Amino acid sequence: MVIQIKIDGKNINARKGANLVDVALENGIYIPTLCYLKGEPCLGTCRVCSVKVDGATAAACTVPVLHGMEVEVNEPEVADMRKALVESLFAEGAHNCPSCEKSGRCDLQAVGYEVGMMVSRFEYRFTPRQRDYGSEKILLERDRCIFCQRCVEFVRDEETGKKIFSISGRGPKARIEINVELANKMSAVEVTRAVNLCPVGTIVEKKVGFNQPIGRRKFDIKSIRERALEGETK
Incomplete structure (x- = not known):
């Protein structure tokens, strides 16, 4: 059913x-995302x-569009809220x-550029978490x-369907x-997919490191906004 x-x-x-994120992109309107993947829950x-x-703040990726809905993406207050959220993650x-x-391939870094972040308004915590x-x-x-x-929801063992990643603590x-x-047990293809699914640099493939020179990295070539508007998915 087509609505307006x-x-x-x-x-x-x-x-x-x-x-709502997909509808906006299909009509040339970019909404930043970090956790959303088209076609996935x-x-x-x-x-x-x-x-x-309709005047209330909502995460666009959780919103199914309904007839008569009025959405504000670039309203100053909500735009600054998105910027503050990105700053808090940094x-x-x-x-x-x-x-x-x-x-150069990091979604968080790329979204930081898109929202105009220069430095965080919040105090940096540098929370120490032991590498694995x-x-x-x-x-x-x-x-x-x-x-x-x-990674928790979308990276699973192909044979058993069990989750490979999880979150502990609160x-x-x-x-x-x-x-x-x-x-x-993961194949090279599965490891690469997990690395690419991660929007930051948490999942790192061993023995690879810096394998793309500056100027040829993903977001050096085309911005995250351009890629989203062209329908590129992970």
């Missing part, structure tokens, strides 16, 4: 129940896609972009994790965990 909604005053036809963990829907972890293997070297194929840089839960003691036995 408004996004930033623009009348848009959409399929009833379609995801919505996680709604990062809130970086926050917009106003402040909570240890994101030293120049020394990170994911620099246990797997033969994957290094976990825990202090970069933003707890989007992509609050400031939370950290990402890896099932070493299952991780050691």
Whole structure:
């Protein structure tokens, strides 16, 4: 069923129940995301896609479109909220972009550019979280994790369907965990997929490191906004 909604005053036809992030992109309107993956169940963990829907703030990736809905993406208050959320993610972890293997390919870094972040308004915590070297194929840089839960939900052992990653602890003691036995069974393709699914530099493939020179990295070539509007998925 085709319905009509408004996004930033623009009348848009959409399929009833379609995801708001997807509808916006299909109509040339970019909404930043870090946890959302088109075609996968919505996680709604990062809130970086926050917009106003009929005057109330909501995470766009959790919103199915309904007839008559009015959405504000670039309203100043909600735009600053998205920027603050990105700044808080930088402040909570240890994101030293120049020394990170994911620099130039990092969704958080790319979204930071998109929201106009220069420095965080929040005090940097540099929360210490011990690295995990246990797997033969994957290094976990825990202090970069933003707890989007992509790896937890979308990376599974092909034979058993069991989750390879999980989160232990709560609050400031939370950290990402890896099932070493299952991780050691992963093929090269599966490892690469896990690395690419991670929006930051938490999941690092061992013995690879900095394998793309500056100028040829993913977001050097094309911005995260351009890639999203062109329909690129992970």
